[in-house]
Amino acid sequence: MASFILRALDAALFAGLFERDDATLGAQGIVRRIVASDHGTPCRVSLQDARRGEEVLLLPYVHHGVHSPYRASGPIFVRRGVATVSLAVDEVPAYVASRLISLRAYDAAGLMVMAEVCDGGDAGAWLCQAFEQREVAYVHLHNARQGCYACRAERAHP
Numbered sequence: 001m002a003s004f005i006l007r008a009l010d011a012a013l014f015a016g017l018f019e020r021d022d023a024t025l026g027a028q029g030i031v032r033r034i035v036a037s038d039h040g041t042p043c044r045v046s047l048q049d050a051r052r053g054e055e056v057l058l059l060p061y062v063h064h065g066v067h068s069p070y071r072a073s074g075p076i077f078v079r080r081g082v083a084t085v086s087l088a089v090d091e092v093p094a095y096v097a098s099r100l101i102s103l104r105a106y107d108a109a110g111l112m113v114m115a116e117v118c119d120g121g122d123a124g125a126w127l128c129q130a131f132e133q134r135e136v137a138y139v140h141l142h143n144a145r146q147g148c149y150a151c152r153a154e155r156a157h158p
Helices: 022-027 120-130
Strands: 004-007 031-034 055-064 072-079 100-106 112-119 138-143 149-155
Touching: 004 120, 022 031, 055 149, 072 149, 100 120, 112 120, 120 138
Parallel strands: none
Antiparallel strands: 004 149, 031 055, 055 072, 100 112, 100 138, 138 149
């Protein structure tokens, strides 16, 4: 059975944003927030929910920057001061397992070839099966209820 690895966004993409003032951020469509609850503010860099009292940025992000009809962007949260997480092969963190997840598999041309919605605890099994299909180049995971991008899955051993 195929293995996968989930990839977080690179913290370097957002490094200077937290130092900007709110007016400058607002001009870019970015909102600074202080998290009110321990669940519901998933960081795309740490692949963990931000904790109550943490500072986050809510910003637009092009998560599927391909030249195809499936080019897409959407809102994401990023926590201040976190490093990019590196997960183990076949690891599904609580960030994914605790949510209803939409899985969207794409081919090398950025065209969707399969999709599913499942409990996040079942995402790992679905990913293993999807990567058995040669045409699947990568999979995007989205939080199914809000529809926002969560992370990317790739074959662990191409």
